[in-house]
Amino acid sequence: MIRKLALALIGVAVASPAAAFQSSSPTVTTLGEGTARSAPRVAASPRDKAAWDRFVDAAGGRWRAIYDADTGAPPRIWGSGIPAPGSVADKTVAETFARSALRTHIDLLAPGARAEDFELSANVLSKDGVRSVGFVQNHEGLRVDGGQVSFSFKHDRLVVLRGEAWPNLAVPAAKQTLSSIAAANVAKQWVFDDIGEAGRIEHVSAPLVRAVVLEDGTVRAARVRRVIVRTTENIGRWEVDVTLDGDRFARRQTLMFAGANLQYAIPGRRPTELFPRVNHVAPLTDMTIAGTDVRTDADGAFTFTASTTEVVVRASGRHAFVLNDSGPEASATLPVEDGGTVIWDPRGDEEVDAQVITYMASQDARDYVKVIAPTMRFLDQPLEATVNIDNECNAFSDGMTINFFLSSERCENTGRLPDVVRHEYGHAVHANAVIPGVGAFDSALSEGASDFLAATIVNDPGMGRGFFRTDDPLRHIDPLNDEAVYPEDVGESHVTGLIFAGALWDLRKTMIEKHGMETAVRMVDDFWFATLQRSSGITNAYVEVVLADDDDGNLSNGTPNLCDITAAFELHGIALGYTPGPELGEMIVERGGILLPVSAGEALCPGAEYVRATVTHEIRGQPETYTEVDMARTPDGFGAVLPRSPEGEVLRYRIELELGSGRILQWPNNDADPMYEMFLGEVTELYCTDFENDPFADGWTAEMTQSDRQRNQLEWEWGIPREGWGSGDPLTAYSGTRVIGQDLGGDSDGRYERAKTEVMRAPPIPVTSPNIRLQYRRWLLVEDGDNDQAEIYANGEVVWSNLASGGDRVHHLDREWRFHDVDLSAAAASGEVNVEFSMRTDQFRSDTGGWTIDDVCIVAWDGPSVVCGDGEVGQGEACDDGNQLPLDGCELDCTISPAPICGNGAVEMNEACDDGNTVDGDGCEASCIVTPAIDPNANMLDEDGSGCGCSTTDRRGGAAVALLLVLGLVVRRRR
Numbered sequence: 013m014i015r016k017l018a019l020a021l022i023g024v025a026v027a028s029p030a031a032a033f034q035s036s037s038p039t040v041t042t043l044g045e046g047t048a049r050s051a052p053r054v055a056a057s058p059r060d061k062a063a064w065d066r067f068v069d070a071a072g073g074r075w076r077a078i079y080d081a082d083t084g085a086p087p088r089i090w091g092s093g094i095p096a097p098g099s100v101a102d103k104t105v106a107e108t109f110a111r112s113a114l115r116t117h118i119d120l121l122a123p124g125a126r127a128e129d130f131e132l133s134a135n136v137l138s139k140d141g142v143r144s145v146g147f148v149q150n151h152e153g154l155r156v157d158g159g160q161v162s163f164s165f166k167h168d169r170l171v172v173l174r175g176e177a178w179p180n181l182a183v184p185a186a187k188q189t190l191s192s193i194a195a196a197n198v199a200k201q202w203v204f205d206d207i208g209e210a211g212r213i214e215h216v217s218a219p220l221v222r223a224v225v226l227e228d229g230t231v232r233a234a235r236v237r238r239v240i241v242r243t244t245e246n247i248g249r250w251e252v253d254v255t256l257d258g259d260r261f262a263r264r265q266t267l268m269f270a271g272a273n274l275q276y277a278i279p280g281r282r283p284t285e286l287f288p289r290v291n292h293v294a295p296l297t298d299m300t301i302a303g304t305d306v307r308t309d310a311d312g313a314f315t316f317t318a319s320t321t322e323v324v325v326r327a328s329g330r331h332a333f334v335l336n337d338s339g340p341e342a343s344a345t346l347p348v349e350d351g352g353t354v355i356w357d358p359r360g361d362e363e364v365d366a367q368v369i370t371y372m373a374s375q376d377a378r379d380y381v382k383v384i385a386p387t388m389r390f391l392d393q394p395l396e397a398t399v400n401i402d403n404e405c406n407a408f409s410d411g412m413t414i415n416f417f418l419s420s421e422r423c424e425n426t427g428r429l430p431d432v433v434r435h436e437y438g439h440a441v442h443a444n445a446v447i448p449g450v451g452a453f454d455s456a457l458s459e460g461a462s463d464f465l466a467a468t469i470v471n472d473p474g475m476g477r478g479f480f481r482t483d484d485p486l487r488h489i490d491p492l493n494d495e496a497v498y499p500e501d502v503g504e505s506h507v508t509g510l511i512f513a514g515a516l517w518d519l520r521k522t523m524i525e526k527h528g529m530e531t532a533v534r535m536v537d538d539f540w541f542a543t544l545q546r547s548s549g550i551t552n553a554y555v556e557v558v559l560a561d562d563d564d565g566n567l568s569n570g571t572p573n574l575c576d577i578t579a580a581f582e583l584h585g586i587a588l589g590y591t592p593g594p595e596l597g598e599m600i601v602e603r604g605g606i607l608l609p610v611s612a613g614e615a616l617c618p619g620a621e622y623v624r625a626t627v628t629h630e631i632r633g634q635p636e637t638y639t640e641v642d643m644a645r646t647p648d649g650f651g652a653v654l655p656r657s658p659e660g661e662v663l664r665y666r667i668e669l670e671l672g673s674g675r676i677l678q679w680p681n682n683d684a685d686p687m688y689e690m691f692l693g694e695v696t697e698l699y700c701t702d703f704e705n706d707p708f709a710d711g712w713t714a715e716m717t718q719s720d721r722q723r724n725q726l727e728w729e730w731g732i733p734r735e736g737w738g739s740g741d742p743l744t745a746y747s748g749t750r751v752i753g754q755d756l757g758g759d760s761d762g763r764y765e766r767a768k769t770e771v772m773r774a775p776p777i778p779v780t781s782p783n784i785r786l787q788y789r790r791w792l793l794v795e796d797g798d799n800d801q802a803e804i805y806a807n808g809e810v811v812w813s814n815l816a817s818g819g820d821r822v823h824h825l826d827r828e829w830r831f832h833d834v835d836l837s838a839a840a841a842s843g844e845v846n847v848e849f850s851m852r853t854d855q856f857r858s859d860t861g862g863w864t865i866d867d868v869c870i871v872a873w874d875g876p877s878v879v880c881g882d883g884e885v886g887q888g889e890a891c892d893d894g895n896q897l898p899l900d901g902c903e904l905d906c907t908i909s910p911a912p913i914c915g916n917g918a919v920e921m922n923e924a925c926d927d928g929n930t931v932d933g934d935g936c937e938a939s940c941i942v943t944p945a946i947d948p949n950a951n952m953l954d955e956d957g958s959g960c961g962c963s964t965t966d967r968r969g970g971a972a973v974a975l976l977l978v979l980g981l982v983v984r985r986r987r
Contacts, residue, residue, distance in 0.1 A: 054499075054551050054588055054743065059084030063120040070116065074568040074614075078552060078589040081744050082225045085121065085175040087548060088555045088589070092568040093169030100143050100168050103135045110145040110163040113170060121161050121173065124180030125149065130161055133449030139385070140542055140560045142166050146449025149177045154235060156181065156221045162450040164546065167565030172555060174450065176548060178223045183233045186256035190237055192216040199239035199252035202260050211243035211250065222253045224262055234261050247403065249410050267408040291355065292372050296330035299323050316348060323348050325356050327371035331378055331394055334367045338400040338418065342367045362419060366399040366427030370416060373433035380469050381441055384537050390444035395437075399427035405479075409436040411443030411453075424478055431466055431476055438462030445544040452548035459509030461544055463489050464516045468537060473517050489513040490521075498550065498585035500740050511584045512550040516540060519557075519580035523573070535573075551588055554581045575617035596667065596679060599690060605653040606690075610667060612649030619673030625650035632662035632689070643667075659693035659876040660783070662833050684796075684815040684824035691787065691833045695871035698784075699777045702867050704748045706730060711775030712752070720767035720855070727754040727764060728772045733864060734762070741861035746789040746829040753791075754851060754862035764794075764862035766853050771805075774847040774868065781872035784840040786811075786847055788868040789829045793860035794851070796821050800858060805848040806839035825860065836870070845870060880906040914940040 058064040058079055064086075068075055073092025080087055094113075099106040115127040122130075130147035137143045142164050149159025156178055164172040190198075200210040216239050223233035236253040243250065253262040293312035298305065301316050301323050307330065308314045316323070326343045327334040335341060342364040346354050358364040374397055382391050396413040404420035407427075414436035416427035426432045442458045445451075467473050467489055476486025489510055495518075496510035516536060523532030542560035547553045554577070561571040571577070581587040597609035608627060615621040625643040637657075643650035650669075657663055664687035667679040680688055701707060707730055708714075714728035732749050733742045734757035741762045745751045752772060754764045786804070794802040797816030802824065804812040812834050814824040839845050847870070849863055883894030891902035901909050901921055912920035915938075917928035925936035932938050 054078055054081060058086065058120075060120065060123060063117070063123070067117050067120050073566075076568075076589045078555075083179050083231070084123065085177065085179050087174060087176050088552045089120075089173040089175070090171060090555050090559065090567045093166075093171040093566045095168065096165055096170050097168050099165040099170070100137065100141065103137075103143070103145075106143050106145050106163075106165055107132060107135055109165075109170065110147075113163060113173065114147065114161060117173070121175035122149070122159075122177035122179055125151075125177055130177075133160070134162075134447045136447050136450075136545075138447075138542070138545060139387075140538060142542075142546075142559060144447050144450045144546060146447060148449045151178075151181050151183060151221045154219055154221045156223065157238075158223070158452065159221075160449040160452070162447075162546075164450070164559060165565075166559065166562055169565030171562065171565055171567050172559050174548075174552075176452070178231070178233070181221070181223060181233055182231075183221055183223075183235060186235045188257060189219070190254065190256045190258050192237065194258060195237040195239050195254045198254045198258060198260065199241050199250070199263075202252055202263060203241050203243065203248075203250050207243065207246045207248070209243045209245050211241040211248075214240040214242050214249075216240075219256060222262055234259075236261050247401070247408070247415075267410050291353070292376075294325075294329070294372065295375070297325070297371075298328045298333075299325045320348060322346060323354060325354065327367040329371070329375075331392075332371055332374045332397060333394055334371045335396065335398045336363065336367055336400050337398050338363055338402065362425050362428070363400045366416065366425045369430060370397050370399050370414075370427040370433050373430035374414065374437050376430070377434040377437040377441075377465065377469065381437075381465070381541075384541050385441075385445070388441075388445065390441070395440065397427075397433075400425070407432050407436055409439035409443075411440055414440060422480065424481055426479075429476070429478055432479070434466040434469055435462045435475075438465040441465070442544045445541065447545050451544070451546045454547070454549040455505040456508035457512060457543070457547055457550050457553065459506045460512030460514075460516075460550065461509075461540060463487075463509060463513040464540055467513070467517065468520065468533060468540075490517045495583055497583075498588075499743055500585070508550065511586060512543075512553055515553075515581045515584040515586060518583055519577060522576045522580060526576070539577075550586055554578075554587050555589070557581070570616040575620075578617060601656070601692070605656045606663070608643075608652050608654060608665070608667075609646065609648070610643065610650045610669070612669070615672075619671060619675075621672045622649065622669050623672050624670040626668045627652045627654070627665055628668070628687075629654050629663060629665040630687075631657055632664050634661075657692055660873055661692050663690045663692055664688065665690070680830065681827050682825055682830075684817075684822050685826075685830070689831055689833050691785070691873075693873050693876065695785065695787070695873050696781075698779060698870045698872055699775075700867070700869040702747050703730060703745075703750045703752055703865075707752060712773065714770065714772045716768060716770040718769040718852075721765070724765050724768045726770055727862070728752065728770060729754075729756055731756050733757065740793045740825065740827070742791045742829065742864055746791075746866040748866075751864050751866045753864035756864070757861075762861050764800075764851060764853060764858055764860070766857050767855050769850065769852040771848045771850040772863070772865075774870075777845045777847075777870045778843060779840045779845055779870070779872065780843070781874055782837060782840055783873045783875075784836040784845055785871050785873060786832075786834040786836050786868070787871055788832055789866045790832050791826045791829055791864040792824055792862070793826060794824045794862060795858050795860065796823050799854050799856065801850075801852040802863060803850045803852070804834055805846075805850060806834075806836045807842060807844075807846050809839065811836060811839070823860065829866070880904070912940070914938070 058077065064077070071091070071094050075089060075091030077086040077089040079085070096106070096109045099109055111127070114121065114130060118125060118127050129150050131150060133148040134144065134146040144162055144164045146160060146162040149156040149161070159177045161177050162174045163170055196213045196216055200213065204210040217237055219235055219237055221233060222236045223231060225231055235256045237256065239252045239254060241250040241252055247267065248265050249267045251264050251266050255261045295308060295310045295312050297308045297312070299308065299314065300306070301314070302320055306314060322345050324343055324345050326341065342358070344356050344358070346356060348354055356368060358368055374395055378391055378395070381388070385391065398413065398415045401415060401417045403417040405417065405423035407414070407416045409415070414433065416425070416432065419425035439458055439462050442461055443453055446453055463475060466475060473490035474485030474488050477483050479486045487510070496507070496514050498511050501511060502508050516539070519539070520532060520536040523536055526532070527535070539557045539560050543553045543556045546556045557577055558567060558571055558574060561573050561577060563572055578587045595611040595613070597611060600607040610625060612622040626640055627643055628638070628640040630638040641652060643652040654663070654665070666687045669677045671677070680686060701710065714726060716724065716726045730750065730752050733745060733751055733753065741753070741757055755762050792802055792814070794800050794814050797814045798819065802814045803810050815822055836845050836847070849865060851862055880889060880892060881895060883892055885892045889906040890908050892906050893902040903909055909921050912923050914923060914926060915928065915930045917926055919926050923940040924942045926940050927934065927936040930938040933943070935943060937943055
């Protein structure tokens with residue numbers, strides 16, 4: 013008799029939420045001459061505007077882009093689309109069109125490269141109807157690591173272009189060709205020098221070109237061999253690049269850890285039963301019946317003969333097999349009855365339990381993703397999982413395998429946490445989903461994507477419950493009133509990943525409200541997978557979601573869910589490049605006033621349109637001049653003309669824009685300094701620097717003058733602003749690439765230290781004018797002046813400080829580069845000005861970035877400039893009648909008109925005409941008055957019969973018209 017049995021494995025916490033974890037070993041690329049930037053920075057405008065304009069002119073329609081601040085290339089361009097008939101269905105048509113676009117716009121997508129440098133890497137039609145054609149970059153016959161250009165078509169239109177090549181590559185020639193063995197030896201020694209373990213060589217590549225952006229903003233490239241080194245005592249998979257000359261070039265740890273370090277060791281309760289145990293069917297699972305290996309079917313069922321009384325079960329099957337790092341792989345001999353259920357519940361044995369739970373949780377994740385990506389080949393291959401590794405509080409994936417650590421006093425065995433297993437499985441899915449030459453594996457994007465996968469499977473944004481043996485989440489992708497935002501929360505890859513995970517989760521919540529759970533979750537899961545395929549980082553994931561949502565091959569006219577997508581991603585600061593934000597134009601000073609233009613952009617979403625704008629302005633120090641006026645509508649947005657104020661004063665102004673939703677946007681967005689500044693009048697530069705050259709070589713000095721903590725260090729530095737972890741500091745200089753500032757970020761958090769005073773001093777500047785001013789650009793982030801004081805000194809006296817609110821906690825938070833004018837005239841009497849930028853901090857830690865400074869100038873203002881036509885006779889003017897009319901006694905250049913000379917051919921003041929002679933009877937008399945010309949064939953009798961020929965009637969072309977014509981000619985000639 014043949015009997016059927018359903019096999020269930022118990023011990024899987026199906027109700028437990030997803031996990032995301034803090035890396036104990038961040039992935040960092042180090043070099044012999046500095047540290048590489050971990051992620052690209054985003055710029056707001058193209059570096060090569062001419063190339064961008066050529067593209068827009070050729071493509072037609074409306075297009076947007078984001079730009080890499082370091083390379084200048086646009087990682088994403090999207091918009092109205094370019095017709096490409098047949099491109100979605102026919103891969104040959106798509107490739108031909110893509111190659112043509114690459115040749116035509118190579119100067120925009122890959123400046124300095126040739127179209128012939130790019131080799132086809134992928135031509136893929138995705139589930140969402142997008143065909144993506146990718147090309148990888150070569151340089152002098154060698155593959156350029158990470159260099160790529162790609163094109164995506166939808167509805168037979170080219171709608172997204174991606175320029176992620178390395179532009180203008182300068183690769184030094186190698187003096188030799190390093191052998192594989194020699195490269196391996198250099199790589200092993202470098203790893204040994206760092207961690208004390210040489211490791212084993214896994215792979216040595218053929219020569220390739222490796223380029224990196226250093227923290228100082230320079231691009232360094234070399235011909236290298238890539239060596240993969242595995243270490244076991246200090247678990248790692250090291251990707252080491254060694255130049256063909258045998259020098260160390262770059263190294264990074266590629267394992268995607270999901271663990272927790274001491275910062276997450278929060279004490280808490282230990283529940284008696286942390287995870288409710290629920291029976292889970294075990295499909296396609298290996299087992300042994302009567303000495304014969306068999307496998308359950310898709311429903312977890314199997315058959316056996318009547319004589320069978322027990323079966324042997326294991327944690328392996330068609331889609332996964334679990335290895336035990338601390339001993340033999342687990343198995344269990346269990347009784348079987350006809351029609352019964354075999355239950356394997358090893359909860360009393362940690363190491364066996366870890367194998368069973370890892371096996372089932374990985375299958376759970378695999379089955380979930382299979383619905384999203386049914387044709388993904390990786391999902392049909394057996395996954396290798398290793399558990400019970402002799403370490404604690406961590407887990408990792410190398411893109412093909414997943415790995416978990418033993419328990420400790422602090423942490424649970426990570427193989428027993430389905431949250432962690434699903435998270436690590438997400439890394440493996442991401443590594444295998446990327447379309448070559450189109451997307452790219454980015455660690456922060458992968459952390460966020462893995463977080464989201466783990467969360468959406470169990471419908472719980474609280475991740476890592478049970479990691480520290482409590483039911484509290486280790487990390488939350490939807491924290492109340494504490495959303496992760498770009499760029500403030502950019503930092504370690506797991507922290508940065510929260511930005512992307514949070515945006516997807518917020519979109520998921522919105523879609524559930526509108527479409528219900530099943531439809532919404534499926535929709536957002538599809539968006540999730542689209543980003544894995546085509547994104548290269550969190551800053552361009554938004555574009556790929558919009559592309560996946562598109563329904564007509566035109567991204568400039570919106571998509572079905574554009575407004576909801578934008579709202580969710582904008583909440584986290586990564587709706588980059590799409591939202592048509594307002595732009596403050598350059599103020600134009602004219603005789604009649606000061607023109608202030610505001611471009612409002614075009615809104616595609618209801619409530620995002622700008623319906624009203626006001627400008628508030630005043631003269632600094634003169635509160636009685638405070639005025640608020642409505643701005644007028646213009647074709648591009650709004651505009652206003654502010655009254656022309658006296659020179660030598662500082663105009664302060666603020667813009668408020670009201671959206672259709674009722675939301676008010678205010679520029680500047682800084683409660684401690686809520687108005688922009690503009691100095692009125694021409695100044696003479698006495699000393700200026702943009703900090704592109706070393707200021708310390710130019711006489712600048714920095715000093716920590718007081719400190720109450722031994723750990724404090726001088727934080728003033730010169731260099732390229734880098735992403736501090738949540739400090740709010742700028743990502744780019746105001747001009748050029750370099751600035752001075754306090755803790756410019758990078759490997760540190762970018763925030764100024766507590767309990768100290770430190771200053772940055774400019775070199776002494778000799779002055780002779782009595783009216784001296786400091787004019788510079790600042791990005792200042794400092795707590796209320798009641799706590800910390802950012803100050804400017806001139807000759808030892810405070811001339812400016814941040815607002816001290818008197819208890820209201822109004823922090824000074826610049827969110828953009830601000831122009832700042834400071835009057836130094838009181839210090840000018842000594843004949844020399846000494847300027848200092850100072851920061852004094854109290855005993856409490858700050859979460860902000862302090863001073864960042866650029867484009868510093870010491871200038872002189874020597875009095876009002878002379879403006880002809882302003883009605884005031886200034887120095888060098890003979891007259892000024894307040895207008896620019898000619899021939900009125902005061903000329904256009906404010907000189908007095910000379911006495912008129914009749915007969916000189918010029919119509920001058922009090923002359924009706926001047927034909928260049930003094931002949932009467934020719935229409936212009938000798939006295940330069942007009943008389944009618946005499947027609948010899950005309951009847952000379954006038955209407956009154958006098959025959960004088962002096963008609964008083966209005967003849968066409970008569971005296972009045974002739975005068976206007978003559979004056980018109982004169983005016984045009986004089987202009």
